[in-house]
Amino acid sequence: MLSTLISGDYPRSRVLAVALVAILVGLALAPFAFPGTRSVNVAAKVAVFILLVASYDLLLGYTGIVSFAHTMFFGIGGYGVGIAMAKLGVGWGSLALGIALALAVSAVLAFAIGLLSLRVKAIFFAMITLAVASFFQILASQLSWLTGGEDGVTYKLPELLLPGTKLMETTILGVEVNGRLVSYYLVFFAALAFFLVFLRMVNSPFGRVLLSIRENEFRSEALGYRTVTYRTVANCIGALGATLAGALYAIWLRYTGPDTTLSFNIMIDILLMVVIGGMGTMYGAAIGATIFVIAQNYLQDLMKLASTATKGVPLLPDLLHPDRWLLWLGVLFIVCVYYFPGGIVGKLRAATR
């Protein structure tokens, strides 16, 4: 039964399996095991980003496409929920409508971008996606009547998901059973479900064709696969995954803005997560997202200690300054691109052989 659930894609490394189980259990029990607003926030963000990065891995790791438009789809999902809640009134119906519209818009855009990807070289494609994403960012900040501009849009959710809603008088393990808890588990289970869907996809014949296209496009064409079609489909599915992640994030934050979804920094973060975790493995997304989000929130405290400890030494305190955590992740990223194309997952799997 486990095999069906994970589509036969076993971790193939004891350490990896343990890590993945730990992540799963950690996320499942987060509100109880790590109570407190900050830690639950981190857990929710990890769940969302696991899905977001997994959808990007489909593009980069499995199809070999570098696209900088992924945050755009993330934002479409977020704004879909946000605008629906803010403009169409709070309710499950409008929530569903918002998500459905967002998915439709993403599909159309991804299809259009996918058509472009046939004719042009990878570099040209990357540049165009950057321009498109940038344009979308500009649109979002300029159409303030719709999107709230730079400030973004804040909104309420259906009552079941609001923190104020108490579902039970008693508490479970000291944790209040309220809308926030429901929200969290909605996000968690949705992210888990869609992650498993992606896992199924990459282990299907479709996924294998993608891999063969990535390895040798010429031969795939010769074998009769229209790489065009496959690439476009992969592009669309990846975009839809990002849109769903965006919708989940919007539900969790009850806020959508250009800085939480469309910023280029997020695109860079996704790249870091997928490469460090391991391209073309899906599980790499889980590992990468967990490491990154936790580092983003907790590594800085550690670095602060190290920075003050090395006071007086030239340059070192500045290098270890908590704000410089991205520097070290960037270095790790570069090292992975050169020496560990399989990222952490690849390294773990190689170690067991």
Added chain:
Amino acid sequence: MSAAAKPLAQTPVAALPGERLDWIPLALIPAIAILALPFIPSLPTWVTLTVAGLAMGMMIFMMAAGLTLVFGLMDVMNFAHGVFISVGAYAATSVVLAMKASMQADSLAANLSAILPAVLAAMALAGFLGWFFERVVIRPVYGDHLRQILVTMGGLIVVEQLIHVVWGPDIIPLPRPATITGSFIVADAAIERYRLLAVLVGLVVFVAMWLVLNRTRLGLLIRAGVENAEMVESLGYRIRRLFIGVFVAGSALAGLGGVMWALYQESVNAQIGMQVMVVLFIVLIIGGLGSVGGCFVGALLVGLVANYAGYLAPKLALGSNILLMVLVLLWRPRGLFPIGKA
């Protein structure tokens, strides 16, 4: 007709400005300026905007020229190109701040004694960083476009953070030298001195590049190499050495662009290079990847359109260059001056 004949052979398109000019894209520059005229209420305003647009265009050209040439010659798209701009700007800032008195003095000589070393420092540091990038970061991934994009993005992240380490995370204000501040009035139109300087510098750089590319043997090698580096090697030239030289020159030029841009904005921040990357890519796509002439025309068009739009339709201004790009691609899908790659 030989199987190897490319459609490019039928159209008299020059990859770089040369004796045989494809004048239509060039004509676009004055065309857009003239087109904007009826929409702008006063002629002096139009003059001010046009100078501003040309100045911005020239600076963008300086920043982008290296990027397009490196791509054309070496088939390398350095997504970290923005760091040369940033580093150049910061290097110049350090020099300028150290020579505050000379900057504020009211004599051109004193100003130059601060600015010239600043510019040289910028170009030297940017050029050195370029050499480092070519040797250490990019050389291992020649030919692998996917990893090239990833690795240069990584380099971008790391260098940006290192800038924070060396120069601090805050925005540093950068005042212009005393003799180049302010505007002078020509028939009711206010023309900023600095912008005029930018246009001049840009023209000098462009003409110098044109001369090197079209009148020297080195330029011949570069133009041939952009088309078919393998063939140039087969003729007996060690083109790899040329690669390094072009990369370093392109980076130094970007450093110069960075200084000028920072003085234009009168401040430096670590994102200065990254912020302008999207614009650079748009200019490259408009001009045609690998074409220096296309880069020049594209940059001026983008500068002009941005300034006119900023005045006429501010909401449109930010997205105006992308719209321009779409229009150009609809007309010429490979850019204004596409290079026929073998």
Added chain:
Amino acid sequence: MAEALLSLAGVNTHIGQYHILQGVDFEVPRAGLTMLLGRNGAGKTTALRTIMGLWKASAGAIRFDGREITRTSTPDLAQLGIGYVPENMGIFAGLTVKENLLLAARSGAPDKKRLDWIFKLFPAMQKFWNGLAGNLSGGQKQMLAISRAIVEPRKLLLVDEPTKGLAPAIISNMIEAFKELKRTETALLVVEQNFHFARSLGDAVAVMDSGRIVHTGSMAALAADEQLQTKLLGLSLESHQ
């Protein structure tokens, strides 16, 4: 017998995971024209590119003029006296005819006498001296490609399918030009599909199949033996003109 100008021994070349050359052994004498024939995909272009250092041999040895050149870089090979005219001609379309030839003259400017000789062979080069190479016709481009290869004296000329896509009238022109070339001190190794061209000019012939040399000998002998032609090249080459 004088040592061969160029000799390949057990040369293997891999492109990615494809094993194209699977042990190529043959020699090119110091003078005359050696034809390299074979079906499509036999590995003829790969052989030339490997000799020219554009692709690295994964095994075997190549010797040129008494020295080992298996690992020598392409620019160095050009400087040693090997000229290369690739399958797609490799002319620089954005440069003028003059600039193309200028570039090929590594010493700076083409020798006047040499240039006159080229103009005699290919008058079009003089006519379109300042014209863009990209605007030349297919035949003229091929003439330019060859002019470029001979603007300075070479010891060995590698030519890949010079008549590809050319009209019969131009091919006759080419044959005359190559006959002129043969009168110089340059040895020639030419890959060809056009047997008429091959038979008119070839002194020695080598036939490739599936990455190996399957026959060497004189052109005259091969031209006389129709059975051998069919066996090696799949059809009687009388028809393949």
